[in-house]
Amino acid sequence: MLDVAVVGMGWWGKTLVNLISKSSKLRVVKGMKRNPASEMDFAREHGFEMVSDYADVLKDPKVKAVILCTPHTTHTEQVIAAAKAGKHVFCEKPLALTRADAERSLAAINANKLHIAIGHERRFEPPVMDMMRMIQSGELGVPLQIEANFSQDKFLALPADNWRLTPEEAPAGPITATGIHILDLSVSVFGAAESVWCSVKQLGSPLTNGDTLAAMVKFKKGGHALLTAILATPFDGRFAVYCSKGWIEVRDKAHPSTPMGWTLTKVVTGDQRETKEYPPSSSVLANVEAFADAVEGRAVYPMPQDQMLANISALEAIIASARSGERVMLK
Numbered sequence: 001m002l003d004v005a006v007v008g009m010g011w012w013g014k015t016l017v018n019l020i021s022k023s024s025k026l027r028v029v030k031g032m033k034r035n036p037a038s039e040m041d042f043a044r045e046h047g048f049e050m051v052s053d054y055a056d057v058l059k060d061p062k063v064k065a066v067i068l069c070t071p072h073t074t075h076t077e078q079v080i081a082a083a084k085a086g087k088h089v090f091c092e093k094p095l096a097l098t099r100a101d102a103e104r105s106l107a108a109i110n111a112n113k114l115h116i117a118i119g120h121e122r123r124f125e126p127p128v129m130d131m132m133r134m135i136q137s138g139e140l141g142v143p144l145q146i147e148a149n150f151s152q153d154k155f156l157a158l159p160a161d162n163w164r165l166t167p168e169e170a171p172a173g174p175i176t177a178t179g180i181h182i183l184d185l186s187v188s189v190f191g192a193a194e195s196v197w198c199s200v201k202q203l204g205s206p207l208t209n210g211d212t213l214a215a216m217v218k219f220k221k222g223g224h225a226l227l228t229a230i231l232a233t234p235f236d237g238r239f240a241v242y243c244s245k246g247w248i249e250v251r252d253k254a255h256p257s258t259p260m261g262w263t264l265t266k267v268v269t270g271d272q273r274e275t276k277e278y279p280p281s282s283s284v285l286a287n288v289e290a291f292a293d294a295v296e297g298r299a300v301y302p303m304p305q306d307q308m309l310a311n312i313s314a315l316e317a318i319i320a321s322a323r324s325g326e327r328v329m330l331k
């Protein structure tokens with residue numbers, strides 16, 4: 001059983017506490033919120049101590065790992081401080097907003113021989129795991145091109161000054177909210193990006209930071225990913241990989257916070273279209289449990305650090321391209 005502290009007790013921090021309460025692999029022993037008064041009942045119900053200072057989390061020997069559910073610009077310094085205190089880290093996405101910051105975080109983790117995991121739960125969706133196995137086995141031939149969409153309208157309910165709508169915390173509109181997940185899956189198929197072109201517009205909402213993103217990512221060792229993320233339309237989640245001997249698509253029926261299952265469609269050249277329905281399961285819980293398995297030596301965490309870095313490199317380039325309107329080359 002891995003004893004963890006959840007840092008940041010907003011939407012996602014509380015989602016994780018609720019999910020972990022059903023786990024036999026992790027236990028929340030501490031929570032941190034800068035103004036904890038509003039969540040004291042929640043902490044009591046779940047049987048953990050709530051503190052208002054990150055330093056109190058880091059000096060507690062009961063806490064073996066931290067789960068960071070905090071604003072994006074705070075991730076790097078919080079990961080580094082946790083690593084210096086000897087705590088393993090599960091960092092919500094994005095690991096950082098720049099490759100240099102992601103490198104600093106990973107260096108601190110590795111220097112202290114700790115584990116790090118990222119909140120990319122889409123990798124843990126059963127149909128996505130099946131899809132990746134089929135692609136990696138070569139049964140669909142050479143992967144050629146990705147088309148993916150992750151859209152939602154949850155942010156329309158946020159106050160205009162919420163951090164998630166600011167250009168500092170959420171540069172390039174929807175990319176840090178949803179687009180980053182399909183960027184991550186694209187990296188897991190094709191590896192590091194070579195260049196990106198991205199456009200973000202405000203078309204159908206009061207979200208002045210932009211509600212509609214289109215990005216084209218060209219990969220060093222493979223084809224392209226055409227990515228769409230919209231914050232002003234109802235939920236949609238779709239990830240399709242076209243390959244030289246067929247294609248495969250996973251469609252989500254609901255947002256990962258309230259899973260309702262998935263549909264996988266596959267066409268192998270010359271065969272009929274096949275469709276498989278998957279029942280709901282929590283990929284978010286599966287991800288934190290995979291982190292616990294890694295920390296406690298039962299399994300290797302399935303997201304390698306080079307892919308964590310490749311994802312943030314591509315993210316940084318997407319942000320730069322959305323700002324400049326130009327194609328951005330990666331190193």
Ligand SMILES: NC(=O)c1ccc[n+]([C@@H]2O[C@H](COP(=O)([O-])OP(=O)(O)OC[C@H]3O[C@@H](n4cnc5c(N)ncnc54)[C@H](O)[C@@H]3O)[C@@H](O)[C@H]2O)c1
Pocket residue numbers: 007008009010011012013032033034035054068069070071072074092093094119120121176177256
């Ligand atoms: N994996 C997913 O699908 C998913 C879904 C939603 C959110 N997230 C991620 O979770 C993180 C939190 O997002 P959210 O929607 O819960 O935001 P939120 O605003 O609801 O919660 C953020 C929490 O962090 C606290 N906080 C702010 N600054 C802090 C600081 N310097 N130190 C400690 N705590 C601080 C806030 O008080 C709040 O409790 C983000 O990284 C976001 O991208 C991931």
